[in-house]
Each structure stands twice: as C-alpha cells, then as structure tokens.
Amino acid sequence: MRIEKLTTHIGAELVGVNLADAVHDDALFRVIRVALLEHKVLFLRDQDFDRATHVAFAERFGSLEDHPVAGSDPDHPGLVRIYKDENSPPDFYENAWHCDVTWREAPPLGCVLRCVACPPVGGDTMWANMAKAYDDLPAHVKQTIAPLKARHSIEASFGARMTEAERHALKARFPDAEHPVVRTHPETGEKVLFVNGFTTHFTNYHTAENVRYGQDYAPGGANLLQYLIRRASIPEYQVRWRWQPNSVAIWDNRSTQHYAPTVRRMERAGIIGDRPF
Known part of the structure; x- marks a missing residue:
C-alpha cells in the first residue's frame, strides 16, 4: 500500500x-x-x-x-x-460548503x-481542512469566537422545498442543534472551525459588549459568521477529486x-x- x-x-x-x-x-x-x-x-x-x-x-x-x-x-x-x-434541481445542502448533518x-x-x-x-467534489482554516485565523478573531455557539438547522436547508406543514413537522423531529463555533477533535485534539452551510446564527453573540443601537441588534455577528463560513472556500485548504x-x-x-x-x-x-x- x-x-x-x-x-x-x-x-x-x-x-x-x-x-x-x-x-x-x-x-x-x-x-x-x-x-x-x-x-x-x-x-x-x-x-x-x-x-x-x-x-x-x-x-x-x-x-x-x-x-x-x-x-x-x-x-x-x-x-x-x-x-x-441533469434534471435534478440544485440542492442548497450539497451545492454549498457544508459539514454533513450538523443539525443533529x-x-x-x-x-x-x-x-x-x-x-x-463536471462531477468533482471538493473538501476543505477546517482545522487549518481555524489555525490561520487572526489571534483577535480566535479570541472573539472562542466562547461562541451557533445554531444549525435542517428546516432552513432540507425543509426549504417542503410545504409549511412538512417543514414544521421536520423541525419538530429534529430541533435546531447548538454547537460550539470552534470544536475540539476528540481524537487529535485539533481545534476546528465548526460553522457551515447549515449554520443560521450565533446564539450567544448578543452580549452587552456587542449591542449596537439603531440597527440590527447584532450585525457584527452576522458579518462574522459569513466571514467564518467563507473560510472553506480558500483554495489552499482544499482538495479536489x-x-x-x-x-x-x-x-x-x-x-x-x-x-x-x-x-x-x-x-x-x-x-x-x-x-x-
């Protein structure tokens, strides 16, 4: 071998x-x-x-x-x-960078x-190393996201094409999961950036330090989440098969x-x- x-x-x-x-x-x-x-x-x-x-x-x-x-x-x-x-419609949960089933x-x-x-x-699949994507973050970003948790939703992805009743039934079976933004790999001990296409928002970003008056209560949180999700799109972290x-x-x-x-x-x-x- x-x-x-x-x-x-x-x-x-x-x-x-x-x-x-x-x-x-x-x-x-x-x-x-x-x-x-x-x-x-x-x-x-x-x-x-x-x-x-x-x-x-x-x-x-x-x-x-x-x-x-x-x-x-x-x-x-x-x-x-x-x-x-060729006639199958694109799927949000596949035609986007994602980590499988994080809504569990x-x-x-x-x-x-x-x-x-x-x-x-035209059928290639790409993977990205999210431990390296975390390692290369600026120190102040690592400090900011260390305590954060985020919500992951099946309703916002698989449920998008369902009727309202079907979507609500799906969410009842699989309520949104909450995970740390930075997880620790249980075998290697690596720190891993753990937000992806199933992630909808941070759940504990709205603190006194982050309140912004006169606009969306946490625009900084939304911007930060999108920045972190886009880390998977950096070519240096990827392999294509x-x-x-x-x-x-x-x-x-x-x-x-x-x-x-x-x-x-x-x-x-x-x-x-x-x-x-």
Whole structure:
C-alpha cells in the first residue's frame, strides 16, 4: 500500500488497497484509520465491492445512521443512495460548503462514499481542512469566537422545498442543534472551525459588549459568521477529486467540509459521531 498526498494540507490517495480486505484485516484497518486522521480525507480507485461490503467496512468505524430525508437502502440500513441526473434541481445542502448533518446533536464521525456512476467531467467534489482554516485565523478573531455557539438547522436547508406543514413537522423531529463555533477533535485534539452551510446564527453573540443601537441588534455577528463560513472556500485548504465509477472517498466529518456536484450516482454510509465540544 502507498499513501500519496494530494495537496499540502488535506487529502491522500491510497494505492494498492482493497477496502474489502479491511473488513476482516485489523492491521490494514488501523493503517487506514491513522491515515484518515492525518490527511482528513482518503481516496481510492477501482473499489468494486457490493453494498454489504460497503456497509461492513464503514461499520468498522462505528454504527451507521439513517437519513431522515434521503432515507436508506431498504436492504442495507445506513446506506444512502444519492442518485441525481441533469434534471435534478440544485440542492442548497450539497451545492454549498457544508459539514454533513450538523443539525443533529451528534453529527457524523465521517462517511464512506462510493461512486456508482458520474459524468466524465463536471462531477468533482471538493473538501476543505477546517482545522487549518481555524489555525490561520487572526489571534483577535480566535479570541472573539472562542466562547461562541451557533445554531444549525435542517428546516432552513432540507425543509426549504417542503410545504409549511412538512417543514414544521421536520423541525419538530429534529430541533435546531447548538454547537460550539470552534470544536475540539476528540481524537487529535485539533481545534476546528465548526460553522457551515447549515449554520443560521450565533446564539450567544448578543452580549452587552456587542449591542449596537439603531440597527440590527447584532450585525457584527452576522458579518462574522459569513466571514467564518467563507473560510472553506480558500483554495489552499482544499482538495479536489475527480470521480470515476468505483472510486471511493472516506472523510473525517469532524474536521472537514465538502462541496458536492449535482449530477452523479453515489452511495454513502455515514458513521454516527459524538456531540461536539
């Protein structure tokens, strides 16, 4: 097996590896897990395995979660089929930089995504290193955001195309989650910038020090949030992957964001994570 870095700050390709072997090979799986923590997203080509193997490999990281909107494959709980063609409308939650499912109290640890079919061009996915995006912030910004928490909403994203009744029912099932703006990675100890396309606002920015009379009560908060969200769009923090059928991406959802294309047929297993702190 070779581990070939793709950029300075994020992403590596595993060459000479069959993920199906890692279902039963503890030593191989340990190497893959260590590489994931170091590079944050791993890529592999020519992984022609079935759905049962896909699920079995992902479950080595932990239990899998269902998706309340996309749903799971009926024969393989936890495996989400993302099938979209040229006529599928753009989705806010995919065609924007985001960290998966942060509207849950415990967002996913990570995901294993396999390409079933994709266009020859125009279907790339990008990932961004949000630990590096935090590290490079000015000291005064780090000081400002250290105590802040933010709200993450499924209603404001997946619910946007629903009727009012459906949207309210969705929010009742999944109330907005509140997470720290800067989370600590539970395995590496890294500080990670943890706001994204699902984040709607800071919940504790409106303090006496930040009150501004005669205008929106916290315009500084809104501006600061957008500044932080845009950190994912800095090219130096990114890696870009051109899909081929049977290509696989494994990413650490706790320390990255990604931007997905509309046209593709993918199957994804999301691993249950823990509550950010």
